Structure formats: C-alpha cells, structure tokens
Amino acid sequence: MLVESVYRSEDVPAADRFDSWRTLVGRTHAPVDLISDHRDDFRVFQRTVDLGSVSVWPSSFQPVIFRRTPELIRKSDPEGLHLTLPLEGSLYVSRERDEASYGPRSLNVLDTSHPFEVRPVAGSDGRHRGVGLEVPLALLPVPERLRDRLPGLRLSVEEGFGALLAQLLTQLANGTGSYRPADGPRLGNLVVDLLSALLANALGTHDSLPSQTHRQTLVLRIRAFVRQHLHDPRLTPRTIAAAHHISPSYLHRLFADEEETVAAWIRAQRLERARHDLAEPGLRTVPIHAIAARWGFPRAADFTRAFRTAYGMPPSDYRNRATLHSE
Incomplete structure (x- = not known):
C-alpha cells in the first residue's frame, strides 16, 4: 500500500x-x-x-x-x-x-x-x-x-x-x-x-x-x-510498432529498460486476463479453449503450455482449485 x-x-x-x-x-x-x-x-x-x-x-x-x-x-x-x-x-x-x-x-x-x-x-x-x-x-x-x-x-x-x-x-x-x-x-x-x-x-x-x-x-x-487489443491474436511487436509509427527495433529499445520484453509483457497480460476468467464463477461453463481464444491464444496447446509455465499447473487444475475455494 x-x-x-x-x-x-x-x-x-x-x-x-x-x-x-x-x-x-x-x-x-x-x-x-x-x-x-x-x-x-x-x-x-x-x-x-x-x-x-x-x-x-x-x-x-x-x-x-x-x-x-x-x-x-x-x-x-x-x-x-x-x-x-x-x-x-x-x-x-x-x-x-x-x-x-x-x-x-x-x-x-x-x-x-x-x-x-x-x-x-x-x-x-x-x-x-x-x-x-x-x-x-x-x-x-x-x-x-x-x-x-x-x-x-x-x-x-x-x-x-x-x-x-x-x-x-x-x-x-x-x-x-x-x-x-x-x-x-x-x-x-x-x-x-x-x-x-x-x-x-x-x-x-x-x-x-x-x-x-x-x-x-x-x-x-x-x-x-x-x-x-489483447484479444487480437495478430497483436505482435510488429503490428504495435506500425500502429505507433515507429520501427520494431525502436519498440524493442523502448522496452529495453523495462522489466520484460514487449512479447513477454503481452503474453503475461493475456495469461493474467485468462487466469482471472478461469477463476470467475460466472464463466465456469465456458470451455477453457474459448477463454484462451478470447485472450489471443488460438491454439489450446500453446495456451496450456504457457499457463503451466507461468502458474505451475495446467489451466484445468487452476479452474478446479478456484471452484473449490469459491464454494
């Protein structure tokens, strides 16, 4: 605080x-x-x-x-x-x-x-x-x-x-x-x-x-x-640079002093939004692959691998734990 x-x-x-x-x-x-x-x-x-x-x-x-x-x-x-x-x-x-x-x-x-x-x-x-x-x-x-x-x-x-x-x-x-x-x-x-x-x-x-x-x-x-634009799977450092009228190399230089690279920060933001949705009681019936696609992961396998790396468990286990804690 x-x-x-x-x-x-x-x-x-x-x-x-x-x-x-x-x-x-x-x-x-x-x-x-x-x-x-x-x-x-x-x-x-x-x-x-x-x-x-x-x-x-x-x-x-x-x-x-x-x-x-x-x-x-x-x-x-x-x-x-x-x-x-x-x-x-x-x-x-x-x-x-x-x-x-x-x-x-x-x-x-x-x-x-x-x-x-x-x-x-x-x-x-x-x-x-x-x-x-x-x-x-x-x-x-x-x-x-x-x-x-x-x-x-x-x-x-x-x-x-x-x-x-x-x-x-x-x-x-x-x-x-x-x-x-x-x-x-x-x-x-x-x-x-x-x-x-x-x-x-x-x-x-x-x-x-x-x-x-x-x-x-x-x-x-x-x-x-x-x-x-996290929902857009076409969101990449190249498209971000084009939208701001700068070169991709300059975009990477801008983030050189930040804690994460551009691509890593985008992935972390998407995973955090997906994690929030997986824990939301009102979204329990939404398939995991649909939540993944909503946040820019069109391939379910890529999402599962990235989620496990970030949070130490597959998304299905995370949802099950969140469900038990909410009951």
Missing part, C-alpha cells in the same frame, strides 16, 4: 470539522477561504496519497466554496498546479479572465499563483466527489511565457494522455492496496510525464518536452494500446 493519510469528519468534534479541514486543504494544496452553509456540522472524507513530490487526494464533501484571493497568494504561494477530476457532480470555476464549468470528462486546472473561486456542485447524495492532483510547477516543462495560459485550460480525459492520466487518478482513488510504499515516487514520475505531455499538446509545446518524457509517455500509450 502507498503512503497515505485519511481525514474523516466523524473523527473530529462537529464544531471543529470545518476549520480543521480548511487547515488540511491549506497544507495539501494552498491556503484558501472556505464558505459553506454546512460549516456547523461539515461532512467530508479525504485521503491524501503521497507520490513523492506529487500528491493525489480523493475526497467527498458537502457543498462548499473555495476562494484563493490575492491576499492569500501574497502570504503563501507554493507555486504549484492543481488539477481536479470530478467523479460525481461538477465544478463551476471563476478566474480573473473567465468562468467555466467542468464535468467528469475534463480536468480543471488551477495555478496557486492566480486567484480563483471554485463552486463544486454536489451529486445526487448531496456530496461532491472528485480527485485532486498537486504538482509543483518546477517539475513541468512549461515555458515561462506560457504560464499565464495554464489557468483556464480544459484538458479532456476522453482520449490520449488525458485518458491515461484520468485512469491512473481513478485507480488511485479506488485504492492503493496493490502497490508498495516504494512505488509512490515511480507513480509520481508517471503522473508528471503524463501531465507534461498533456499540457504540451494543449499549449503547442510538444517539441520542448525532455526526451525522457517523450519516451515514458510513448511507452504508456503503447501499454494502453496493448491492453485494448
């Missing part, structure tokens, strides 16, 4: 909840004024996930207004970028030059050096739910002349780097039990790389990205492409 802290309003006396959470927001993000009709018994839940120099904070809370004023900026400015991905509800944001609303299909961008007012709109249960992301501006390759364009950017999460970033943020919001504490800084680097590429596309500065960021984001795009 990653290093994280949890704030629950029910752990704090009702009279202190609102002010204590305002203090926490000031430490997590930057000092802000909070206004709410519910301050006498404010309900909020927030996890703060530590990713090294980057932090992610999934939260749910009753209606509240966030204001960052020029006076607060003069007192304290961490010079960071804050992005919010709404999960339930939406955001209405007022800045110096514009006003805009944001729903679950876009990321809102705030710069701690610029005043703003954010009015989250609650979901059906009376709470707004979302994921906040804090990144120091010094980590992002944004030219100084373009920094004023950051507030007000609408970053789509429906495709490309935005979709990859939203998937990662949503996964972290759902839980971090599959990670080790040492994975935090690595995930922080992934977040910075994805956000750097996303901002570069939005600002038209893609050529200014560091070569390492280009490489990391391309690897992430390739991994997402592979996961979407």
Whole structure:
C-alpha cells in the first residue's frame, strides 16, 4: 500500500470539522477561504496519497466554496498546479479572465499563483466527489511565457494522455492496496510525464518536452494500446510498432529498460486476463479453449503450455482449485 493519510469528519468534534479541514486543504494544496452553509456540522472524507513530490487526494464533501484571493497568494504561494477530476457532480470555476464549468470528462486546472473561486456542485447524495492532483510547477516543462495560459485550460480525459492520466487518478482513488510504499515516487514520475505531455499538446509545446518524457509517455500509450487489443491474436511487436509509427527495433529499445520484453509483457497480460476468467464463477461453463481464444491464444496447446509455465499447473487444475475455494 502507498503512503497515505485519511481525514474523516466523524473523527473530529462537529464544531471543529470545518476549520480543521480548511487547515488540511491549506497544507495539501494552498491556503484558501472556505464558505459553506454546512460549516456547523461539515461532512467530508479525504485521503491524501503521497507520490513523492506529487500528491493525489480523493475526497467527498458537502457543498462548499473555495476562494484563493490575492491576499492569500501574497502570504503563501507554493507555486504549484492543481488539477481536479470530478467523479460525481461538477465544478463551476471563476478566474480573473473567465468562468467555466467542468464535468467528469475534463480536468480543471488551477495555478496557486492566480486567484480563483471554485463552486463544486454536489451529486445526487448531496456530496461532491472528485480527485485532486498537486504538482509543483518546477517539475513541468512549461515555458515561462506560457504560464499565464495554464489557468483556464480544459484538458479532456476522453482520449490520449488525458485518458491515461484520468485512469491512473481513478485507480488511485479506488485504492492503493496493490502497490508498495516504494512505488509512490515511480507513480509520481508517471503522473508528471503524463501531465507534461498533456499540457504540451494543449499549449503547442510538444517539441520542448525532455526526451525522457517523450519516451515514458510513448511507452504508456503503447501499454494502453496493448491492453485494448489483447484479444487480437495478430497483436505482435510488429503490428504495435506500425500502429505507433515507429520501427520494431525502436519498440524493442523502448522496452529495453523495462522489466520484460514487449512479447513477454503481452503474453503475461493475456495469461493474467485468462487466469482471472478461469477463476470467475460466472464463466465456469465456458470451455477453457474459448477463454484462451478470447485472450489471443488460438491454439489450446500453446495456451496450456504457457499457463503451466507461468502458474505451475495446467489451466484445468487452476479452474478446479478456484471452484473449490469459491464454494
């Protein structure tokens, strides 16, 4: 599990909840004024996930207004970028030059050096739910002349780097039990790389990205492409390279520093999907060869051999054991 802290309003006396959470927001993000009709018994839940120099904070809370004023900026400015991905509800944001609303299909961008007012709109249960992301501006390759364009950017999460970033943020919001504490800084680097590429596309500065960021984001795009096409038996390093307009040799060089080769990683992903299906009670009547074919193994013998090598038993034995444990 990653290093994280949890704030629950029910752990704090009702009279202190609102002010204590305002203090926490000031430490997590930057000092802000909070206004709410519910301050006498404010309900909020927030996890703060530590990713090294980057932090992610999934939260749910009753209606509240966030204001960052020029006076607060003069007192304290961490010079960071804050992005919010709404999960339930939406955001209405007022800045110096514009006003805009944001729903679950876009990321809102705030710069701690610029005043703003954010009015989250609650979901059906009376709470707004979302994921906040804090990144120091010094980590992002944004030219100084373009920094004023950051507030007000609408970053789509429906495709490309935005979709990859939203998937990662949503996964972290759902839980971090599959990670080790040492994975935090690595995930922080992934977040910075994805956000750097996303901002570069939005600002038209893609050529200014560091070569390492280009490489990391391309690897992430390739991994997402592979996961979407695991069912296709024609998925090979050559077809992957062609889909990304690179040579097969360059594809192999991209994965040279990864833990597995491209082909080995594809095989591991397919086997893991098949293993999951074999253990699924609702799929017990589906023939093993059909599950194998679903995940890109058209030859049953090849699947059985690969499965035995990976998991130490044939797929039929694995299914039988999973069935016994589920009963």
